[in-house]
Amino acid sequence: ATEPLIVACGIPFFTPIYWMFRKKTNFYVWLRYHLPIYTLRLPGVRMYVVNSTTLITAVQRQNKLLAFAPIKVKAAIRLASPSKATINILESEAFGEIGSGEYANMFHKAIQTQLSPGSVEFQDMALASRQERMFGLYQWIREDMVMSITNAVYGPGNPFKYSYVREGFWEFESRMMYLLLGLSALAKGSIRARETIVESFRRYYASNGHRSGAGITRTRYEYNAKNQIPLEDIARFELGGMVALITNIVPTTFWVVYHIYSDPALLEACRNEVNGETCETNDPEGRKLRTICLSGLENSCPSLMAVVKEVLRLHTVGTSVRRVMEDHMLSGKYLLKKGSIVTIPGQVQHSDKAIWGQDAGQFNHERFLTPARHIPPSAFRAFGGGVSLCPGRHFATSMILAFTAMLIMRFDFVPVRGTWPRPTTERAGAWEVTPQPDEDIEVQIGFRNIGEKHQRWAFSLF
Numbered sequence: 001a002t003e004p005l006i007v008a009c010g011i012p013f014f015t016p017i018y019w020m021f022r023k024k025t026n027f028y029v030w031l032r033y034h035l036p037i038y039t040l041r042l043p044g045v046r047m048y049v050v051n052s053t054t055l056i057t058a059v060q061r062q063n064k065l066l067a068f069a070p071i072k073v074k075a076a077i078r079l080a081s082p083s084k085a086t087i088n089i090l091e092s093e094a095f096g097e098i099g100s101g102e103y104a105n106m107f108h109k110a111i112q113t114q115l116s117p118g119s120v121e122f123q124d125m126a127l128a129s130r131q132e133r134m135f136g137l138y139q140w141i142r143e144d145m146v147m148s149i150t151n152a153v154y155g156p157g158n159p160f161k162y163s164y165v166r167e168g169f170w171e172f173e174s175r176m177m178y179l180l181l182g183l184s185a186l187a188k189g190s191i192r193a194r195e196t197i198v199e200s201f202r203r204y205y206a207s208n209g210h211r212s213g214a215g216i217t218r219t220r221y222e223y224n225a226k227n228q229i230p231l232e233d234i235a236r237f238e239l240g241g242m243v244a245l246i247t248n249i250v251p252t253t254f255w256v257v258y259h260i261y262s263d264p265a266l267l268e269a270c271r272n273e274v275n276g277e278t279c280e281t282n283d284p285e286g287r288k289l290r291t292i293c294l295s296g297l298e299n300s301c302p303s304l305m306a307v308v309k310e311v312l313r314l315h316t317v318g319t320s321v322r323r324v325m326e327d328h329m330l331s332g333k334y335l336l337k338k339g340s341i342v343t344i345p346g347q348v349q350h351s352d353k354a355i356w357g358q359d360a361g362q363f364n365h366e367r368f369l370t371p372a373r374h375i376p377p378s379a380f381r382a383f384g385g386g387v388s389l390c391p392g393r394h395f396a397t398s399m400i401l402a403f404t405a406m407l408i409m410r411f412d413f414v415p416v417r418g419t420w421p422r423p424t425t426e427r428a429g430a431w432e433v434t435p436q437p438d439e440d441i442e443v444q445i446g447f448r449n450i451g452e453k454h455q456r457w458a459f460s461l462f
């Protein structure tokens, strides 16, 4: 019985670390070996990188021996810096016997129903009327979406309504990687911002703000309280919730909007589809009210839905991580040693020409409209898979569809430079699942129709 082949071992330990820092989110694709699984020797830990879809399924089946709970507990502790007592509760469960990790595992289950389709209200999702002006598209989407998402989730007491919390969040996020790596000396600004956010969320919970929030917010609070997590630490753990909630939806929406607006034929097709899911009525004052049906967006807007899927395939770079709890023979063939890490880099699957065809590197939403080939389910990993499959995927998809639909129905965007440049993502942090663009795109916004400024819009669930 042998471990998977060791690669990138020019200078032991140093070579893989050097390239990880150089290549960041592109590391695994750049390193791509046509091996089903290989080993990287890192200081203090062995990492097994899984490439074959058959082995991905085998890893996901072994959710106790190849566990996710210890990974997320460690990340939560480093990010949130909770009290010693809370760390004890989390660690004793996540690192104890095989099959424990109850706090972390049950948390996933506890929040799942709250994130199922249709569970979050979208009333707050109406875009504020915009003046015609120029701005950076990414920045604009970010500001608008953060308010829409957090209003929907945290309710009227939403701490994000204060600009210092919004700014603090992006400051916290900017050096988050150092916190995750345990290098807090390099993340002083993030730590300062974290404490400001924690204090405003502590006040939010203390004044029962969560009771008027969405089900997900109430459930998270109640679950933590039931597990004896003190209020201050509940506020700390919400940082992880915010990161999951905001940081992937915003850039994913940006790329969806970018690909639609930069292709006039696609824009037209999506507008026609959304138009078919929009009904016109009069409000009690006799004004025209146009309502977009949310379930119709998912079920009856194939081009729009295909764009979202293709953006998730082409732009996400998430990596699933597991810890080996006992020596284990994967598929009866590869020895995985206790204490090592198993990773499944999604981007390796998403860029595989044998799976997606020769144009795997290009944006082509039509591959999801009229699939020409069989795609193994484990090859689409935008939301991970197995026990750690993203519980927010339905919520995220609904938000992205709703936001984009409203945008394309109401606004035209014209790039100030005349053409749509394709932004790079070299500066994205290694933890980002959907990388943000390096440079923003300056656009001019305008209402699509005369009279649109005074038009009223709403969403309905069905």
Ligand code: HEM
Pocket: 068, 072, 108, 115, 244, 245, 246, 248, 249, 252, 316, 318, 319, 320, 321, 381, 382, 383, 384, 385, 386, 387, 388, 389, 390, 391, 392, 393, 395, 396, 397, 433, 434
């Ligand atoms: C486009 C948006 C999103 C993308 C691309 C995304 C992607 C992912 C990925 C790749 C994982 C890791 C899966 C793995 O390790 O196998 C994950 C986990 C997770 N996501 Fe998302 N996510 C998104 C939105 C959200 C939202 C909106 C929420 C919450 C409301 C959320 C909550 C979570 C949580 C809690 C986990 C950890 C799962 C666990 O504890 O087992 N995500 N997500």
